[in-house]
Amino acid sequence: PAPAAAAATVRVCSLPGTPTAALDTAVAREAFRLAGIAATFSTRGIDGGDDDDGISAHELVKSLDRHCDVIAGFPRSAIADASDTTLLFSQGYLRSGYVSVALRHARTAPAGKEVVAATYASPAQLIAVQQQNVRFDLENTSERTVDAVATGRAQRAIVWYPAVVAYQAAHPKQAFRIGPTSSPYAGWQLVFAFGARSAELQQRVDAALSRMKDNGRLAALTRKWTLPDNAQEARDTHAAPRFLDGAFASAGRLRAAVVAVRGTAAAGGFIKVAAGTGGDAPAFDAAQVAHGKQLYGDACAKCHGANLEGNTAPALSGPSFAPLSHSHLTIGGIFGYMSTNMPADQPGKMKDEEYADLMA
Template sequence: MNHPLNSIRAAGMLAACIALAPSPSHAAVKICTFPGSPSVALDRAVAQAVFARANIAATLVTHGIGEGDDDGVSLSELDKTLARDCDVIAGFPRSTVADASGGKMRFSRGYLRAGYVSVEAPGAVLQDAAKRTVAATYASPAQLIAVQQPDVTLDLENTSASTVEAVAKGRAQKAIVWYPAVVAYRMAHPEHSFDVALADSPYADWHLTFAFGDKAAALLPRIDDALTAMNNDGRLQALTKQWTLPAQTASVRSSAHYLDTASTASSARTGIMLADANAARMGRFIKVANEGGGEPPSFEQAQIAHGKTLYASSCAKCHGAQLQGVTAPALQGPSFAPAANSHLTVGGIFTYMATNMPADRPGKMKDQDYADIMAFLLNSNGYKAGATKLTADSARASTLPLNAGPGH
């Protein structure tokens, strides 16, 4: 997942430490960034300016958060990093669906809105297959957004840069990608231009912040004051101008619209279909659309407990111990199971999960384990246990829209 909290690569790392505002009388605050994030250059520049404005001595530690892998960085890992290697993390992304609220960190106000966008290459000549292809970064919010689009083949890429390149090279008609990745790609390849539209999804909206550990938490009000002052005098806008979502994205809707109950009839005929790189080769497609109704699938109380244990070991790292979302979206609440008009079905969610998750070993768990996790997710969203065991087959076959259960 090449979200800013994932795919933390060595490329782009500068010196081990860069002095921002040295002070002979006080130890400098140590600031970490995510070296592989597309926004790392901006995060460093904003950190330098904001801490200087707050008159706080600071040192940027590029090795504070080391190499990451594609299944994310857990809250416990980040808490340990803030206790051991640095005091503040610059460029921490937060959203209403993944706010990292379950850890010990405290967060500043945001300094940049950095959402997910749909990008296309104007005037591109595409082969027939590419015209139906949408590129997205594997196991990221981009993939969840792309899933919502009708009748497409999903080209899953390992990095945000290769996701943008799929459009630049004509392999895909469009890409769903984090906007800083588009900016970084254009910096490296100024010959390319893109049409950009804000993705229409609850998973699309993110804001970059400073995350503070316990040792530096007392400095948070000063940083917020500095950010407010820099916003008021235009300095923050000048720093972030190149990275700011284009104004037209506020009024342009991408094709990643939700399906509501009014579209049930058409979706029952066509469905929303996707294929990951392996599934496409094997001829397997995954339906995730709201295709109708039906009774909630039954699951046993024992499955909830087992599913909770499996979730803690295989899912919580990205989705949060309380299902609140960390580096992946929340799996509880209105963004996942709205009160009405859900755009996903129980069967769609289960099939997606059993094919693509966990991110570090997709599809490698036992069918019954996936079913038990699904039972835990259903119970966490208001559904009650019954007398019949939930199986992979019954979960996969469910056409029930995933609205919040009566317990919520």
């Protein structure tokens, strides 16, 4: 197809089910008007495929080739965007992220009794596993995640902040207490995404967004969607090594190569793994590799990508995962994190042998 910049009218699509659809359309209309670009807005949106496991980078690129020239409301994160999707992006027009939500006057639940809701196969799930001494309620949409708190299914939720704004707009009498989350996965920006051959269009939209920032128009459009000040307090904390983003991030360092397996008694059930950087990598046979690939496809690919490239969860390969130098990752550290925190919807559900095959 011809580059979008050469088209008479630019087709703008949005992500399916996004709570910011009205905002994305309003910002897009103003930006394209300032840029002098005619635009149409698709009600079809991006094709998410045949399942509910999210939208892959491949599906996004395919939609840009067939149905859209621009995707409005595309969420970007410095942590989750390590893989090259061949897309181009505008500057951000809304800083948002994942917050902790509770009823405004709710009492603190007793230790071990609190239920925390999170949206399945989303960054909220990765953030939620950091919570200690809680039980989890996984919901299929961000709207249902907020509703879990409103209706009492959960005492608290880790959820995409725009979903809270949209829920309160639909339920004006509902009052929530919003708090920060402390995780590298918490902070995001909404941007416009373009195909790889639309550099001229991307530059014109970027220039229009800069004008909107300067004249106050962008602030006016995004005011009700802006994160509360108290919800941003914990976002700029120092980044821990990525394999420590989970229960271990707040529980301290692993004890000298001894890792506890979740679901076993505290007095036993320990396995020993090599935590040092020296020595050879563990030896795996072909059967372990084949079984590990099957396990990965069944339990991990929907979040981490079919080829480890990352999707709703970070990439598991490449320099952003394990730099060639100065990396803090160890085989033991990766195994320890994975065996106690993954899969994110049912941490620690696999057998030790299955986690070993995944490592293979």
